[in-house]
Amino acid sequence: MNHPKSERRPNSDRRPDSGRKLIAENRRARFDYFIEDRYEAGLVLQGWEVKSMRAGKAQITEGYVFLKNGEAFLYGAHVAPLPTASTHLIADPVRTRKLLLNRVELQRLVGSVERAGYTLVPLELYFRDGRVKLSVGLAKGKKQHDKRATEKDRDWQRDKARLMRH
Numbered sequence: 001m002n003h004p005k006s007e008r009r010p011n012s013d014r015r016p017d018s019g020r021k022l023i024a025e026n027r028r029a030r031f032d033y034f035i036e037d038r039y040e041a042g043l044v045l046q047g048w049e050v051k052s053m054r055a056g057k058a059q060i061t062e063g064y065v066f067l068k069n070g071e072a073f074l075y076g077a078h079v080a081p082l083p084t085a086s087t088h089l090i091a092d093p094v095r096t097r098k099l100l101l102n103r104v105e106l107q108r109l110v111g112s113v114e115r116a117g118y119t120l121v122p123l124e125l126y127f128r129d130g131r132v133k134l135s136v137g138l139a140k141g142k143k144q145h146d147k148r149a150t151e152k153d154r155d156w157q158r159d160k161a162r163l164m165r166h
Contacts, residue, residue: 024058024125033121033139041134042100049079065120065136067110072099
């Protein structure tokens with residue numbers, strides 16, 4: 001059945017950030033690492049985990065991403081089980097979750113981590129079009145003097161904004 005043109009929704013209306021709802025953010029990662037590249041990965045989850053994430057009961061600050069046998073895994077992320085969501089099974093809040101990435105992206109990440117000394121850091125956990133996604137950063141660790149410089153810069157920006165206001 002053909003619809004009139006006014007009822008059709010063209011694909012060009014869809015923005016890349018359409019339907020994006022933040023669940024958890026790892027702010028510490030930007031302080032501890034230089035983020036050089038970002039990848040978006042899906043997660044293999046159980047039903048109770050999705051319900052819990054919809055309720056905002058997830059944390060990724062203690063989590064990290066590791067590569068094993070050409071696959072990526074999220075380790076140490078905490079998803080608190082809801083008391084009503086998982087009555088028939090024992091929920092493990094910090095279980096290792098598999099990340100879903102393209103083969104080309106995985107090969108690029110393996111090369112960067114093993115040869116160039118990069119680290120994979122979880123940055124954001126969010127819903128995109130009803131599916132849970134994890135933003136993974138390819139990062140280099142900051143030294144102590146780099147952290148101090150970042151903090152000094154942030155303080156100066158705050159003071160400058162305060163002076164401009166008054």
